[in-house]
Amino acid sequence: MSVLQTISLEHLPADYVVHIAVYREVKNSSSLQEQLLAGNTEFEYALIDASVIISKIQAMSAAYRAVNDLVENRLRSRNVHSEIVFSLSPNNNIAETFRRFGITPTTTNLLVIKVSTPSQPFSADAVQEHLTKSIDGTQAEFNDNVIAGMTDLARIRKIYKLNTVGSKPEKGVANAKAERRELEMLIISSMALRGATN
Amino acid sequence: MTSILQYPLPLPPILAHPSSTAPLLITQGAEALLYKSTYLLPSLPCALKYRPRKPYRHPTLDTRLTKHRILSEARLLLKCRKEGVPVPSVYAVDEGQGWLMLEWIEGEVVRVRLNEWLRWRREKGTAEGEEEGELRGLMERIGEAVGMMHGVGVVHGDLTTSNLMLKSREHAEVNDHAEGGEENLLAGEVIIIDLGLASVSRFEEDRAVDLYVLERAFGSTHPRAEGLFEVVLEAYGKSFKGAPIVLKRLEDVRMRGRKRSMLG
């Protein structure tokens, strides 16, 4: 059964869609990363370590920005897929981004994003087929519950420098759910302001 | 609140791309247009603030200014939000195209709610000064919110009752104190909006002027509530360490009074 999600994000041209999949217990992270680094064109995906993802919205936000930048012709990285990973970053240090957000040999939970564009269209079936073939792991549904189970909050707080959020209950963050929501908001904002905060 | 468009208004190019619902123009200021739209998904509403090109400015200057202002506003919103100041979240920024997408705040501006409340009381026949608990509560919350913003080193630059919102409660959080059920008009978290003229400052003068502009806004828009502005100031005075000094400075600003003639 395919749990790959295909999304037409708001305010993008109609012929750009994103396909998103989640995998747990991935065993071949090393070789997946190698393929990516080798520039193998069959492996043009955004391969993201799911532990640094707090929610669906965060992942889609990165996808939106990257595709928007593609459409406006202002990619800063090699292609739209590397740009998605870059769009997760709070700063402009591209090299650091892949170390922090991208797949590494130790990645066990993986978020995969594929962009279908007019010049390079990919159907959901084609993507699902290729992923099933290439990823040694268990596919899960792309939803917030699944993702929450994979999030490494401490790591996220460190990367986005959000250590103080939620630590003071009087600042209005009453419970774990609200705290998570607030973190998610701040992460989205940091991504939006990539490199421009001072 | 929609606006009747007399002259064709520029849509930001982003709104030309397909989306589930048509954009809704909310307000049209001197500087920017505010639309209600969606972010990423049809179910996630957002506020889109768009600064259109100004034909009188040299294009280089125009682009430079627009980019700077969009980024500045976004930065200040993030800075405030990070420190717990109640402002909308930033969703996306495109300074090159002149727009910013913000969290949609469901609710209404204080200006409207306050006038509704005052009118409701008048119809009920309640005398001024009676049963003012709700109004006092609102004033306190306003003072606290502004104090929090000043406390983190940001001044708003345009504090009026149109730039303060009362956020509707999400249905999941039904609470106990439904007073008589019906007219909880003044309830809700105070959210400060429109940081288009905001700046980083810790000067008493800037903070005092912020308060003075708000005071005069109450005076000219809600004269019947003006008497309770001292409740705002009292709550403000307790909100951060440097606040009492600002209140002292406010007295000087009042004396100088130029801003009085500006809004009077």
Added chain:
Amino acid sequence: MIALGLEGSANKIGVGVISHHANGKAASVLSNIRHTYVSPPGEGFLPKDVAKHHRIWVVTLVKEAMAVAGVTIADIGCICYTKGPGMGAPLQSVAVAARMLSLLWDKDLVGVNHCVGHIEMGREITGAHNPVVLYVSGGNTQVIAYAEQRYRIFGEALDIAVGNCLDRFARTLQISNDPAPGYNIEQLAKKGKVLLDLPYAVKGMDCSFAGILTTIDILAAELKANPEQRDPLSGELITTADLCFSLQETVYAMLVEITERAMAHVGSNQVLIVGGVGCNERLQEMMDLMARDRGGSVFATDERYCIDNGIMIAHAGLIAYEAGFKTPLEESTCTQRFRTDEVLVSWRD
């Protein structure tokens, strides 16, 4: 009724004779003459020199104004003079002349606020009924709107006036002050095309010009030291014309912006530009683009009225006099600081 007006708050001394008709018809300008004290290039004007200039010229101008108007002493209803704001000594010279005429001819005196003079004359000449007013000159920069018997100041320059900024830059470049430094900056700017990055200082409804002046002065010095400088963006050689062009585009954009803010706040789409800097064609053009973008229009006067002149004093003074206002001799002082909103505009409701 007919009034004689004397103006001398800066380096121009103007005398005008105006006639107001009983039946509400437009006023008639019977005469409007002026003489300007022009300082050498690279220099500003000193109050004592200007005051001396005014003293030398006032009697001649009064005689000439009355001759051109074809009026006698008996025809004059009152003597109007600029009470302020402006430069101390020049204001005094003209006030002394006004008092003298008042005593000599046994006429009432009317002290007039210089800014209100500009506004009322602008309204009269252009027919703009209730516009937002941008008053810009060497000594003043204000955005004004009328409300409840006051000309209220919505926004202003927080440090130096825009005209002062332009005049001082003219001195930096050693441009001629004849007929006016701002005029010569404007002509030079027409030949410029590179837009340099200058500090843009609008704070809410107000603006400030000291910073941009400092920057442009530094750029001028750098250009003088190194005439081969190129603009990093376009690669073009930078000229003094480009400096003037950049300065104008930036300061005028600032003025248009604060004017637009006031218009949005007040809900108006009419603009009236008054004051010496109002003669500038580029400023008028920019203001027109902004106003039309909002579905409105710009009103401006020509150099007879936007540059300081005596007729505006006569006109504003006479309106006030007709509404019952006059200045007793003991109170016929002048003052360097006289805010526009201090005047009770009793002739409007």
